Amino acid sequence: MNQSEYIKILRLARTAIEEYKNWGEDELVLDKTMQVKVSVAKEEKKEISKNIEQSEQKIKKQKKEQMKQQLKQEPVKAIQSKNAEQKLEDLKKIIVNCKKCELGKYRLNAVCGSGDPYANIMFVGEGPGFQEDHEGKPFIGRAGDLLTKIIEAMGYKRETVYIANIVKCHPMKNPENPELKGNDRPPTMEEMQICQPYLDEQIKIISPKVIITLGASSTRALLKTDDVISSLRGKFTEYMGIPLMPTYHPAALLRNPKLKKDV
Secondary structure (H helix, E strand, O other): OOHHHHHHHHHHHHHHHHHHHHHOOOOOOOOOOOOOOOOOOOHHHHHHHHHHHHHHHHHHHHHHHHHHHOOOOOOOOOOOOOOOHHHHHHHHHHHHOOOOOOOHHHHHOOOOOOEEOOOOOEEEEOOOOOOHHHHHHOOHHHHHHHHHHHHHHHOOOOOOEEEEEOOOOEOOOOOOOOOOOEEEEEEEEHHHHHHHHHHHHHHHHHEEEEEEEEEEHHHHHHHOOOHHHHHHHHHHHEEEEEEEEOOOOHHHHHHHHHOOOOO
């Protein structure tokens, strides 16, 4: 096994662990059939990890500087329309033309949100995935189907609530290949900060009675915390003066059905 293969394995392992954390899972449990044998010398692994870290830190520093410049841009201008439907439509026109960060440059469709403009409950996820990027709708596919069932179990219908994401464009590992499946990643904090004014404007327009954040990314961004989702879920806080309830992302429930009871 050569050095490039070592690097690939380490990156895959790190990505898997990061994704599990983002789904709200604090533990990675392997059953007896999933045995992993590693025979790489400790010193060699350290050197490889060091090289990866140095390269990635350099890239992150460059991206952070770019994001800081983007954050200096003007906030969303006040929407002048009279009713909530038209206000959201006007905001959508702004979002679909947004190129403030790299996400907007490579996505296929901006996914603004859907539901009742006068909803009492607003769900906020992290960002569009492969299917959402292709169809321009939030929470479709298996995770979306499960969210619909959760909403119905609460005594509501999907069309009577409002569903949005904290970032409106698909965060991809390889942004130059939007047709690649399994290309999803959590949005960075900088990306969420750039896109957050759009979500804030949606909240102002809809004025929900309760906000429910789905998963670690949206929860941490709105609450400005690094705490894990398992310690935040189930406890009311506030955002923009509105009660906010964090809970697990539907994708986490698909991987760990035991979490369904908590949700």
